[in-house]
Amino acid sequence: MSTEIFNAIAPRYDKTNYILSFGMDMGWRRKLLHYLPSVENLHVLDLATGTGDVAIALARDHRVAKVVGVDLAEGMLKRGHEKVARASLLSKIKLSVADALALDFPDKVFDVVTVAFGLRNFSDLMKGLMESYRVIKPGGRLIVLEFSSPRMFPYKYIHGFYLNVLLPLIGMVLTGNRAAYQCLSSTARAFPSGDRFVRIIAQVGFQNVERHELAVGAATIYVGYKL
């Protein structure tokens, strides 16, 4: 999905997500915190931070000292900045416009890199993963939250109908932007989820890759370690 589309839907992005996920999206993002290391003073980079929900959840965790959130869409970041200010977290979170495929950070500076519902929008998935690997310290980790497809009957078919038919329709009604939600549906379908994605993360160099399914597999958290 292009930056223009994200800028266009930014004002209604949070509410639409909430409705489309039946209120589960925030809980899924908070689940990312379960996979943070159990040490203090963490420096975290949140890629494709959008309107900042993951950055805010991270900053509220006592283990996290600093969060940098980057995104290509200024409109999304503007909403994010307002939310960070409202949450009185400006001293802990820095949001900026940047391309996750060409990060302006030195090697090995972050303890953790997070990406929620962002990777499937990267124009080059491998490049994004390699950049993440580069900026993570040895001993650090990558935590990804992304849509996936339930494998079990009948969820597989209900999910297929929802993704192909209902989601573009509801998205259009809520935002007036049919293209955006048709695009969401097709990027979610095309994303190499499950074991395929585990193999891709491992190819980049991450070790001991874990996957944890949420909501019978409608979303998955992947964790990869840089040794």
Ligand SMILES: C[S@@+](CC[C@H](N)C(=O)[O-])C[C@H]1O[C@@H](n2cnc3c(N)ncnc32)[C@H](O)[C@@H]1O
């Ligand atoms: C579906 S939103 C997810 C936002 C947020 N992480 C969340 O949980 O709601 C995807 C975001 O990825 C961003 N994005 C896509 N490609 C990017 C890139 N190469 N670098 C940084 N951000 C990118 C888009 O601008 C958009 O804000």
